[in-house]
Amino acid sequence: MNLPAFLMSRQNLDSDLFLHPTILTDQPVVLAGYNSQIDLPQTIALLRQMALNAASADKPPFDPSSGIGTPMNDPGEREILDAIAAGQMLIFSYAGDRCMKLVPVHRTLSRAIEAPTTENVLRGAISAFNEDLDTNIGLVKKHFSSEKLRLRSYALGGDQRRRTALLYMEGQIHEQLLQSIVRKIEALPDRDVPDLEALSDLLGFSKWTLITRYNTTELPQEAASALARGKAVLLLDRFPFALVLPSLVSDLFVSQSDRNFPVFFKFSFQVLRVLGVLTNVLLPGLYVALVSVNPEVLRIEIALSIAGSREGVPYPALVETLLLLLILELTLESTIRLPKTIGPTITMVGGIILGQAVVQANLVSNVLIIILAASTIANFTVIGFQNTTSLRLYKYLLLFLSAMFGVLGLFVGIVVICAYLGQVSTFGIPYLSRWKAGRRYG
Amino acid sequence: MDKSRQVIVMCLITHMGLIFFLYPADIIASLSVGQWSAVLFGFICHVSMVAVYTKGLSYCAPRNVIDLFQSAGNAFAFLALLPLAIYFVMMIIITVRAYAEIVTVIFLGNTPLWTIMLLFLAVSTLISSWGVESLFRTAMLVALLFFPFLILVIVLSFQNADWHYLLPLMDRKAASFSYVFHRPYLQSMFAFVGGFLFLGFIPSHVPYQRRKIVWFSFVLLPFFLISVYVPLLTFGENTASKFPFPFIMAVDTVDVSWLMFDRVTMFFMISLLCFVILFLALVKWEMLLLLRRALPAAKAPAVSVLLAVFVFIVCLLVPNWSAVEQMLWWNTYLRLYAAFVIPLVTFALGFSRRRKEAIES
Numbered sequence: 001m002n003l004p005a006f007l008m009s010r011q012n013l014d015s016d017l018f019l020h021p022t023i024l025t026d027q028p029v030v031l032a033g034y035n036s037q038i039d040l041p042q043t044i045a046l047l048r049q050m051a052l053n054a055a056s057a058d059k060p061p062f063d064p065s066s067g068i069g070t071p072m073n074d075p076g077e078r079e080i081l082d083a084i085a086a087g088q089m090l091i092f093s094y095a096g097d098r099c100m101k102l103v104p105v106h107r108t109l110s111r112a113i114e115a116p117t118t119e120n121v122l123r124g125a126i127s128a129f130n131e132d133l134d135t136n137i138g139l140v141k142k143h144f145s146s147e148k149l150r151l152r153s154y155a156l157g158g159d160q161r162r163r164t165a166l167l168y169m170e171g172q173i174h175e176q177l178l179q180s181i182v183r184k185i186e187a188l189p190d191r192d193v194p195d196l197e198a199l200s201d202l203l204g205f206s207k208w209t210l211i212t213r214y215n216t217t218e219l220p221q222e223a224a225s226a227l228a229r230g231k232a233v234l235l236l237d238r239f240p241f242a243l244v245l246p247s248l249v250s251d252l253f254v255s256q257s258d259r260n261f262p263v264f265f266k267f268s269f270q271v272l273r274v275l276g277v278l279t280n281v282l283l284p285g286l287y288v289a290l291v292s293v294n295p296e297v298l299r300i301e302i303a304l305s306i307a308g309s310r311e312g313v314p315y316p317a318l319v320e321t322l323l324l325l326l327i328l329e330l331t332l333e334s335t336i337r338l339p340k341t342i343g344p345t346i347t348m349v350g351g352i353i354l355g356q357a358v359v360q361a362n363l364v365s366n367v368l369i370i371i372l373a374a375s376t377i378a379n380f381t382v383i384g385f386q387n388t389t390s391l392r393l394y395k396y397l398l399l400f401l402s403a404m405f406g407v408l409g410l411f412v413g414i415v416v417i418c419a420y421l422g423q424v425s426t427f428g429i430p431y432l433s434r435w436k437a438g439r440r441y442g
Numbered sequence: 443m444d445k446s447r448q449v450i451v452m453c454l455i456t457h458m459g460l461i462f463f464l465y466p467a468d469i470i471a472s473l474s475v476g477q478w479s480a481v482l483f484g485f486i487c488h489v490s491m492v493a494v495y496t497k498g499l500s501y502c503a504p505r506n507v508i509d510l511f512q513s514a515g516n517a518f519a520f521l522a523l524l525p526l527a528i529y530f531v532m533m534i535i536i537t538v539r540a541y542a543e544i545v546t547v548i549f550l551g552n553t554p555l556w557t558i559m560l561l562f563l564a565v566s567t568l569i570s571s572w573g574v575e576s577l578f579r580t581a582m583l584v585a586l587l588f589f590p591f592l593i594l595v596i597v598l599s600f601q602n603a604d605w606h607y608l609l610p611l612m613d614r615k616a617a618s619f620s621y622v623f624h625r626p627y628l629q630s631m632f633a634f635v636g637g638f639l640f641l642g643f644i645p646s647h648v649p650y651q652r653r654k655i656v657w658f659s660f661v662l663l664p665f666f667l668i669s670v671y672v673p674l675l676t677f678g679e680n681t682a683s684k685f686p687f688p689f690i691m692a693v694d695t696v697d698v699s700w701l702m703f704d705r706v707t708m709f710f711m712i713s714l715l716c717f718v719i720l721f722l723a724l725v726k727w728e729m730l731l732l733l734r735r736a737l738p739a740a741k742a743p744a745v746s747v748l749l750a751v752f753v754f755i756v757c758l759l760v761p762n763w764s765a766v767e768q769m770l771w772w773n774t775y776l777r778l779y780a781a782f783v784i785p786l787v788t789f790a791l792g793f794s795r796r797r798k799e800a801i802e803s
Contacts, residue, residue, distance in 0.1 A: 294549060299704045405561060406550060411712040412565055415584055415719055419565075422579035423572040432579045 003096030033089035042105040069102030124257035133237035143224035172230035225256040246426035276381030285398035293406030448578035459717030468630035476616030495785035496652035501792030507642030529776035566722035603675035
C-alpha cells in the first residue's frame with residue numbers, strides 16, 4: 001500500500017487529519033493524526049527529545065529498539081485507520097516504506113474529576129466518575145486497592161469501537177455470574193453499544209422489564225463496595241457511570257455511604273427509605289380506594305372532612321388523581337430538561353401558583369394535593385434515580401386496581417408487584433435475594 | 443442453598459389464609475363445649491400427616507410425588523393421582539367462588555361477583571405462570587409486608603374478650619370425639635389439607651429440611667385456637683354460632699381510638715385474601731404439574747389459561763352460597779383422600795423404595 005497517497009486521499013474525507021512534514025534527526029518524516037485529538041506542538045517537542053536520545057545511543061529513529069513508538073510492518077488500511085481513530089499518531093518516512101505509531105500528547109477532552117451531579121454524598125468520598133474510561137478505572141482502583149481486583153477489557157462494536165471494562169474481585173464474585181457476563185459479551189463482539197438499551201440487549205435482558213438489571217452509580221466508592229461484596233462492575237468509555245451487576249432489591253435502600261454513620265442512624269435511614277417507597281406507591285391508590293369505593297373504612301370524622309374538601313369537585317376520584325399526577329410528572333420531566341437557573345421557576349409556578357389555583361378552582365381537593373405532594377417527595381428517598389422511575393410506574397397499577405376494587409384492589413396490586421419483583425432475576429440471581437459474596441441466596 | 447425458610451413461610455401463609463374465614467364457624471357448629479379438643483384433634487392429624495408425608499418424600503429424596511407414584515407404574519400413578527387432580531380443581535373452584543362471595547358480602551357490595559373472581563383467577567394465574575421459586579420469594583415479601591399488621595390485629599382482637607366464656611372446658615361430646623364424623627367437622631378439615639400437599643411437588647433444586655417444616659407447623663396451632671376462641675370469648679357460644687364468619691365479626695367489634703381507620707378488620711381480611719391468592723397460585727401450579735405430566739404435549743401458558751377459563755366458567759355457574767357449601771361437602775371425600783391416602787401411600791412407596799435400594803446395595 002502506498003501510505004502517503006492513501007492518507008492524502010483520506011484527508012479529502014477527513015479534513016481533521018493532518019499530515020505534518022518534519023525532520024527527525026536529519027531524516028525527513030511525516031506525522032499524521034487527528035488535530036482534534038492530538039496536541040501537535042507538545043507532541044513534536046516530545047518526539048524531538050526522544051529522537052535526540054535515540055540518536056545519542058546510535059539508534060536510527062525507525063529502529064524497533066529506538067524507543068520512539070511502535071513500528072508497524074506493512075500495515076493495512078484497517079490497521080492505519082484504527083490506530084488514528086484511537087487517537088494515536090503515525091510517523092512515516094517520505095516514501096512511506098517505514099511506519100510506526102506513537103502515543104502522542106492528547107488534547108484534554110474530558111472534564112476533571114468532580115463532585116457527583118446525580119447522587120449526593122453527605123459523608124464519604126465525593127469524587128465521581130467522568131467520561132474517560134481510564135480515569136474511571138483508576139478511580140475504582142484507588143478506592144479498591146486490592147491485588148484481587150481483576151479487569152477484563154473489551155472493544156465492542158462494528159462501526160464505532162467502544163471500550164468496555166469488566167471489573168470483579170477474584171474469589172468473591174459468584175463464578176456463574178462472571179461466566180455468564182463474559183460469555184454474553186464475548187459472543188457478540190461486533191454489536192454496537194451506543195447506549196444502555198443496546199447493552200442490556202447484548203447481555204440478554206428483556207426489553208420490557210420494569211426493573212433495571214444493573215444499578216448505575218456515579219460514585220467510585222459505591223462501585224468499590226459492590227466489588228468487595230462480589231458483584232461485577234462494568235465501565236463504558238464516555239459513560240460517567242459504573243454499571244453494577246446484578247441489581248438487587250437492597251440497592252433501593254442500602255447505600256455504602258450510610259456506613260459512615262453510626263449504626264442506629266444507618267438503620268433508621270433504611271427504614272425511612274422503605275417507608276418512603278411504601279408511601280409513594282400506596283398513598284394515591286389508598287386515597288382513590290377510600291374516597292370512591294370503601295369510604296366506610298375511614299373514621300367518620302375523617303371521611304366527612306375529606307368529603308367536605310371534595311365538595312364541588314366535578315370528577316370521580318380516579319380522574320382527579322390522574323390529572324394531578326400527570327401535572328406532577330410533567331413538572332418532574334421539565335425540571336430535568338431545564339437549565340438549573342430556570343428550574344426553581346418551575347417549582348414556584350408548579351408548586352405554589354398551580355397548586356393554589358387548582359384547589360381554588362375546585363378542580364381537585366385539598367387532601368389530594370397533600371397526598372400527591374407527600375407521595376412525590378417520598379419517591380425520591382430511594383437510592384438511584386433509575387429506581388425512582390420504576391416506582392413511578394407501580395403507582396399507576398395500584399391506582400387503577402384501587403379504582404376498580406377499592407382496598408382489595410390496592411392489596412392485590414401489592415401482591416402483583418411483589419410477584420413481579422419475585423420473578424425478576426439477573427443471570428440466575430433473583431432480584432429478591434439477600435446477597436452474600438460468592439454464595440447464592442434465593 | 444437451603445430454602446427451608448421460604449417453604450415454611452409458604453406453608454404458614456397458605457394456612458393463615460384458610461383458617462380465619464370458614465374454619466371457626468365449622469368448629470363452633472360441630473361442638474358447643476370444649477372446642478379446643480376439636481381444634482387439637484384436627485391439628486394433631488394435620489401434623490402427623492405432614493410428618494408422614496415429608497418422611498415418605500425424604501426416602502425418595504430428589505424425586506417428587508409424581509415421580510414416586512409413576513415409579514410404581516403409570517396406571518397406578520394415573521389412578522392414584524386422578525382424585526388428587528380433581529380435588530385440586532374443585533378446591534380452586536370452591537376457594538375462588540367462596541372468597542369472592544365473602545368479599546362481596548363484607549365490603550364490596552356494589553362490585554359484581556364475576557369481576558372479583560376474575561381478579562383472583564387472573565392474579566393467581568399470572569403468579570403461578572412465573573414458577574414456584576418466584577412464588578416462594580413473593581410469599582416471603584408478602585409475609586414481610588403483611589405479617590406485622592396481622593399480628594397487631596390479632597392482638598387487638600382480644601380487646602372485648604370475656605374469659606368466663608372459656609368454661610366449661612369439656613363435656614361428654616367433646617370427650618367422646620363423636621363430633622369427628624359429622625359434617626361441620628369434616629368440612630373444617632378444609633383449613634388443614636391442601637396447604638401442605640405442595641411439599642411433595644417442590645422440585646429438587648429447591649431443597650428444604652423436612653424436620654423444620656414439621657416443627658414450624660406447630661406455629662400454626664395458636665392461630666387455629668385464636669380463630670375459634672376469639673369469637674367465643676367475645677360473643678359466647680350461643681351468639682358466635684349464629685354468624686357465618688365469627689372471627690371477622692369478633693374483630694369488627696374492636697375499636698381503636700388512636701387509628702384513623704374505623705374498620706381495621708378490612709385490612710386484616712384483605713391481607714388474608716392476598717394469602718389466599720398465593721394459595722390459589724400454589725394449587726394452580728401443582729395442578730399444572732399434574733396436567734403436564736399427564737399430557738406432555740400441552741404447552742404451559744395455554745394450559746394455565748385454559749384451566750383458569752374453565753374454573754371461571756364453573757364459578758359463574760355456581761348460583762349461591764348454599765351451593766358453595768354443598769360443593770364443600772361433596773369435596774369432603776376427596777379431601778380425606780388427599781389428606782390421608784396420599785401421605786400414607788407416599789410413605790409406603792418411599793419406604794419400600796428405600797428398602798429395595800438397601801437390599802440392592
